[in-house]
Amino acid sequence: MTGMSIRNPKQALYVQFAAVAKALGNPQRLELVEHLAQGPRSVDALATKLGLPIANVSQHLQAMRRAGLVTSDRDGKFINYRLADDSVLAAFAAIRVVAEHHSAEVERVVRGWFDRHDDMEPVTRDELVSRMKEGLVTVIDVRPADEFALGHLPGAINVPLSELDSLLPDLRTDREIVAYCRGPWCVMSFEAVAELRKRGFSARRLEDGLPEWRAAGMVVEPVLQGTQR
Amino acid sequence: MTGMSIRNPKQALYVQFAAVAKALGNPQRLELVEHLAQGPRSVDALATKLGLPIANVSQHLQAMRRAGLVTSDRDGKFINYRLADDSVLAAFAAIRVVAEHHSAEVERVVRGWFDRHDDMEPVTRDELVSRMKEGLVTVIDVRPADEFALGHLPGAINVPLSELDSLLPDLRTDREIVAYCRGPWCVMSFEAVAELRKRGFSARRLEDGLPEWRAAGMVVEPVLQGTQR
DNA sequence: AGCTCATTCAATAGAATTATTGAATGAAGA
DNA sequence: TCTTCATTCAATAATTCTATTGAATGAGCT
Numbered sequence: 001m002t003g004m005s006i007r008n009p010k011q012a013l014y015v016q017f018a019a020v021a022k023a024l025g026n027p028q029r030l031e032l033v034e035h036l037a038q039g040p041r042s043v044d045a046l047a048t049k050l051g052l053p054i055a056n057v058s059q060h061l062q063a064m065r066r067a068g069l070v071t072s073d074r075d076g077k078f079i080n081y082r083l084a085d086d087s088v089l090a091a092f093a094a095i096r097v098v099a100e101h102h103s104a105e106v107e108r109v110v111r112g113w114f115d116r117h118d119d120m121e122p123v124t125r126d127e128l129v130s131r132m133k134e135g136l137v138t139v140i141d142v143r144p145a146d147e148f149a150l151g152h153l154p155g156a157i158n159v160p161l162s163e164l165d166s167l168l169p170d171l172r173t174d175r176e177i178v179a180y181c182r183g184p185w186c187v188m189s190f191e192a193v194a195e196l197r198k199r200g201f202s203a204r205r206l207e208d209g210l211p212e213w214r215a216a217g218m219v220v221e222p223v224l225q226g227t228q229r
Numbered sequence: 230m231t232g233m234s235i236r237n238p239k240q241a242l243y244v245q246f247a248a249v250a251k252a253l254g255n256p257q258r259l260e261l262v263e264h265l266a267q268g269p270r271s272v273d274a275l276a277t278k279l280g281l282p283i284a285n286v287s288q289h290l291q292a293m294r295r296a297g298l299v300t301s302d303r304d305g306k307f308i309n310y311r312l313a314d315d316s317v318l319a320a321f322a323a324i325r326v327v328a329e330h331h332s333a334e335v336e337r338v339v340r341g342w343f344d345r346h347d348d349m350e351p352v353t354r355d356e357l358v359s360r361m362k363e364g365l366v367t368v369i370d371v372r373p374a375d376e377f378a379l380g381h382l383p384g385a386i387n388v389p390l391s392e393l394d395s396l397l398p399d400l401r402t403d404r405e406i407v408a409y410c411r412g413p414w415c416v417m418s419f420e421a422v423a424e425l426r427k428r429g430f431s432a433r434r435l436e437d438g439l440p441e442w443r444a445a446g447m448v449v450e451p452v453l454q455g456t457q458r
Numbered sequence: 459a460g461c462t463c464a465t466t467c468a469a470t471a472g473a474a475t476t477a478t479t480g481a482a483t484g485a486a487g488a
Numbered sequence: 489t490c491t492t493c494a495t496t497c498a499a500t501a502a503t504t505c506t507a508t509t510g511a512a513t514g515a516g517c518t
Contacts, residue, residue, distance in 0.1 A: 009342040010416045014256035016335050017321075017414075020328045022254030026476085027243035030250070043495060056477060058495060063475095068331020077486055077494055087326045092246075094323035097316045099249045102297020106245050113238040185246075187239045255506085272465060285507060287466060292505095306464055306516055 023067030024095060028052065029060050033083065033092050034182050036070060037211035038143070039150035040082040089211055096184065110190065120193075122207035123178050125216065131176075138177045141210070142192045151220045153180065153213060161188045164195055176202045183209035252296030253324060257281065258289050262312065262321050263411050265299060266440035267372070268379040269311040318440055325413065339419065349422075351436035352407050354445065360405075367406045370439070371421045380449045382409065382442060390417045393424055405431045412438035 024030060028050065035041060035049055047057040061081050064070045069088050072081045083089060099106050110120075123131075131137045132155065139156040141148050148158040159167050161181075171177065177196055181188040189205045196203035206213075214220050253259060257279065264270060264278055276286040290310050293299045298317050301310045312318060328335050339349075352360075360366045361384065368385040370377050377387040388396050390410075400406065406425055410417040418434045425432035435442075443449050 008416075009338055009419075010260075011256060012338045013335065013414050013416070014259045016328050016338065017324055018254050018256045018259055020324050020331075021250050021259070022475095024324075025247050025251030025254040027240060027247045028476095030243045030247050031239075044493095053478070054495075055479080055497090058497095059476085062496080068327060074485080077484095077492090079495065085327065085330050087323070087330050091320070091323040091327050094316065094320040095246055095249050095253075098297060098314065098320050099245050101314050101316050102249075106242065109238055109241045109245065113241075185242050187237075187242070190238075251505095257506095273463095282508070283465075284467090284509080287464095288506085291466080303515080306462090306514090308465065 019067050020069070020091070023064050023069050024091065026060070028056075029064055030092065032057070032060060032064065033069070033088065034186070034211075036081060036083050037089055037092075037209075038147045038182060040080040042075075042078040042080055044078065046081070086215055089215060093184075093212070106185075110185075113187075113190075120190075120205070122184075122205045124207050125213065125218070128178055128206055129218075131178075136175060138172060138175050139206075140171075140177060140179050140192070142179050142181045142188045143210070147182070147210075151210060151214065151222070153210070154219050154221050156180075156221075159192070161192055164192055168199060171201065173201065176204065178204055178206050180206035180213075181209055183211060248296050249298070249320070252293050252298050253320065255289070257285075258293055258298075259321065261286070261289060261293065262298070262317065263415070263440075265310060265312045266318055266321075266438075267376045267411060269309040271304075271307040271309055273307070275310070315444055318444060322413075322441070335414075339414075342416075342419075349419075349434070351413075351434045353436050354442065354447070357407055357435055358447075360407075365404060367401060367404050368435075369400075369406055369408050369421070371408050371410045371417045372439070376411070376439075380439060380443065380451070382439070383448050383450050385409075385450075388421070390421055393421055397428060400430065402430065405433065407433055407435050409435035409442075410438055412440060 024033070031050055032046060035046055041049075043054060043058050043061060046061070047054040050057065061070060061072070065072060065081075068084055070081045071084050072079050074080075128137070128139070132139065139153055140159040141152045141156045142159055142161045142164070144160050144162075145158055148156075148160075152158065159171075159179075179189045179192045179196070181192075184207060186209050189209075193203045193205050208216075210220070253262070260279055261275060264275055270278075272283060272287050272290060275290070276283040279286065290299060290301070294301060294310075297313055299310045300313050301308050303309075357366070357368070361368065368382055369388040370381045370385045371388055371390045371393070373389050373391075374387055377385075377389075381387070388400075388408075408418045408421045408425070410421075413436060415438050418438075422432045422434050437445075439449070
């Protein structure tokens with residue numbers, strides 16, 4: 001901040017734009033974005049989810065606030081952070097697309113971890129909507145229960161990945177299962193589909209996660225009226 | 230690269246996505262993106278445009294190539310770099326939007342430099358199209374001649390900012406002037422509009438630059454057939 | 459073969475980023 | 489007022505990023 005001397009407005013603008021990109025240019029902070037896209041969270045809750053020291057998460061969040069990615073407000077003795085804007089999720093999505101196109105590496109990672117690379121094609125949003133109308137699919141939300149509670153697809157049932165094994169007997173074997181989680185590349189849905197297929201189920205991933213579904217203006221349950229939290 | 234140990238696929242993906250954002254997280258590299266959005270360029274040409282040492286620009290370009298932002302191919306003794314994808318421009322745009330929303334600083338920069346903050350509202354693309362049909366506007370492209378030559382709006386005349394003063398007498402005073410340049414925040418069009426107004430013209434900026442116009446699928450002159458360069 | 463010249467490489471120093479530690483802050487509740 | 493506890497601050501070391509310099513590469517040309 002002190003060593004930076006800006007000579008012209010053009011430079012000043014690039015510095016501003018670069019600051020936003022820089023704030024997104026860190027794996028931990030991207031993971032924070034993905035979690036905050038599920039709903040507002042306290043520093044403590046985020047640190048638990050990511051398995052990182054609280055002070056570390058606090059600093060990342062402050063860096064993100066400085067760049068305009070998140071805002072915060074106090075609730076009792078907790079401070080809740082949330083994404084500043086839908087534009088933040090859009091920027092994350094745009095960056096993901098660039099990485100996918102340069103996908104040699106991204107695809108290698110996914111395929112390297114989940115050997116079944118046949119028919120990993122995801123279900124599109126439109127496709128899912130029409131199949132839901134026909135009642136042909138079971139939609140499972142593989143996120144943890146607390147995230148499910150903040151909002152989920154209409155009619156979806158919560159099958160956290162950690163409890164997939166124990167809940168398997170409850171799933172119908174005569175219908176296709178569509179799994180989704182936090183976002184297009186959220187690995188939990190990859191793992192759930194791989195596991196389900198190993199057990200003989202017909203299963204696919206939804207191309208998006210809940211935040212994208214919500215951002216597309218689709219209905220989310222439970223429908224909360226009044227102030228959105 | 231060597232000190233990085235990745236334990237799980239989730240982490241590996243965030244690292245990939247973060248690498249893309251990191252490559253965009255530098256003012257100089259963003260300026261390179263904006264210039265490359267006008268058309269392919271050699272290292273030398275870019276270094277001249279930015280006023281930076283060639284070796285420095287070369288290193289930035291290599292970093293961008295590693296992140297999948299640009300590609301390069303040799304032409305004689307020059308190596309031409311170009312944007313890898315439309316998605317790169319889209320990502321840049323998305324980042325700009327985030328910065329605009331957090332606009333306290335961005336807007337302050339623009340307003341601080343150009344005191345006329347009344348009616349700096351830009352002309353939208355649709356608005357310009359309909360007014361062009363009616364023949365009500367003079368469209369000027371304030372970029373340097375070499376960029377204009379690679380492609381420009383139909384019917385636009387090239388008035389490089391550096392030559393604005395000397396070309397002023399050629400401009401009609403009875404029609405509104407719409408100026409555009411490299412992108413939505415390219416400062417040359419701001420400066421051109423400010424100067425034109427000072428001289429009594431009725432002038433506004435186009436909301437976008439040429440790359441956005443092209444990306445929207447609009448006609449660009451000259452229309453080149455065959456291999457796009 | 460030898461020369462030219464655009465680009466890349468290699469080495470360096472200075473600056474910024476990151477994770478870690480422990481202490482400080484400050485709001486809530488007793 | 490005192491205690492609790494979520495969060496922030498401050499200081500540090502390790503790593504990474506950045507700009508700069510001069511040498512090396514390697515394709516085109518004579």
